[in-house]
Amino acid sequence: MLAVKFENQQMLMPNHHDPANSIERLVALRSYQILDTPRESEFDELVQLAAEICEAPISVVNLIEDRRQWFKAEIGLGIRETPLDVSICRHVLLQPGITMISDLRNDPRMRANPLVTVDSGLRFYAGCLLETPDGHGIGTLCVLDRSPRVLTSRQQSALKTLANQVMAQLELRRSLGQKTRLLEQQEMLLKEVNHRTKNNLQLIVGLIQLQLRQVHDKEAQTALMDTSRRIMSIAAVHERLYQTDEVxxxxxxxxxxxxxxxxxxxxxxxxxxxxxxxxxxxxxxxxxxxxxxxxxxxxxxxxxxxxxxxxxxxxxxxxxxxxxxxxxxxxxxxxxxxxxxxxxxxxxxxxxxxxxxxxxxxxxxxxxxxxxxxxxxxxxxxx
The missing domain is CATH 3.30.565.10 (Histidine kinase-like ATPase, C-terminal domain)
Known part of the structure; x- marks a missing residue:
């Protein structure tokens, strides 16, 4: 596991050109409602496969928020998030596809990063952008190593395929969440309709009862009472529907x-x-x-x-x-x-x-x- 302390580190605060600060990008990221969710086997298996294919000790599904990077799944780190200023992936949010840095010490953006400068720190990085259908980079699927190296073309292709699977999982979660919320709204609306229908029918019955007091013809009274009874039956049906848990x-x-x-x-x-x-x-x-x-x-x-x-x-x-x-x-x-x-x-x-x-x-x-x-x-x- 990578042992790095983040407190007492000199933070390099992102400037106004930092893509991590994009409001549109952050809205896109949060629309997936994935941040701070528990670990899930669907994502854990993807990082495990990425690590094995790329022969890397570290593999991460990395989501970049405005002040932190959060890991939905990881192997070899043992942590769930880091401050944004030590994030390597934040620098590739505008670079679609694969970004590979064979030796992080030779990259001017990375050479002062505490993850790189620490003893036995990171040397190699390869990440594939997690890109939304609207073109927003929300994070990466990346692999890292403590020795300089490169990925083969097959490894790069596999890493991109696995990143596509990560996005497919995120899109599926978002779609299911949207459908669930829509169904909940429909259920609430239907229950409200049944409740209001019941109340309106009871109001009609009240009006019929008032009319009964002014009618003296027995046949007319019987007809009004039968009508009242039937309306109350319909109202009772809607009351049952309002109370039921099944919509x-x-x-x-x-x-x-x-x-x-x-x-x-x-x-x-x-x-x-x-x-x-x-x-x-x-x-x-x-x-x-x-x-x-x-x-x-x-x-x-x-x-x-x-x-x-x-x-x-x-x-x-x-x-x-x-x-x-x-x-x-x-x-x-x-x-x-x-x-x-x-x-x-x-x-x-x-x-x-x-x-x-x-x-x-x-x-x-x-x-x-x-x-x-x-x-x-x-x-x-x-x-």
Missing amino acids: GTVNVASYLAQVIAGIRATASHEVKFELDLAPVKMSLDTAIPLALLVNELLTNALKYAYSTPSQGSIAVALHREDDRIVLTAADRGKGFPTGFDYRKSKSLGMKIIASLCRQLDAELAFSDNRPGVVCLIKFTPNP
Whole structure:
């Protein structure tokens, strides 16, 4: 390891022509968010390979900041950074490709460098510029030795190839970081949209409640109450989406269980709910109409299947059948009236159920549960 003390050294402060001071270059360097990150095998393996190919005891991935040089990976130094004024690489930030100095003692820029003047100091340097797509030099992949020498043309070519791999790793990190930040922003925006949608829907429900106080016609009251109930169901869906940790997809089993829990809370405690929900992941485009569909089926069953609201049981099952999802909702109530055809029904509830099934491109069928009614829905979820 190179043993050099940097305190009490006379610093040669960079002048205003020093490329290390370029604001544009520093912005480019910091955009990679690589400085002061832990060591990573992807970079350690590249410096190890550079040292072996170039037969050098020291190899470094070196990033030049405004007051220091920092090593993302190194072999043979045993340190992570040095002051900028002892940096050899800062002098090559304007030199694309390979820079080779066979004997540092003969270079006027390097001969007073404490890394060179110290006993058994550095004698040989070869570095390849790490250059951004915009042409900014942010550091080097370099090899160093304590004896004067040169690299063969093959070694120089290999060093350049490895430097390209370093930049490829940095670009990949930056791209992934940008995508992660974009996804986080999208998630925050989507959650905020769901939260505001829920609040706006609750405001609409409040207005409907005010209107109910001024309406005395029983049929109109029932219609307004049904409308209020459906809007509250949609608001509950958006509240669940706002609270979930998963944005873009949801676990439908836990999601529907929460929706049904909200329905159960408004029903008599004597009504039994039987749930058999398989854990299936779905996109929001599928999960939202499915939740609204379950809400409509269950609230209609509570309202129409039994003579009194305190009676009955409702069973809901969801499972995968090959590449399709199968939903069943069954009650043990009065069943449909004689001659009732759900396909021709003009009731708002049936129209809503049919509309939601069309959104899912689902097959819909009602049949006799003896007693009661069972609804069977089959569809292929969106990817």
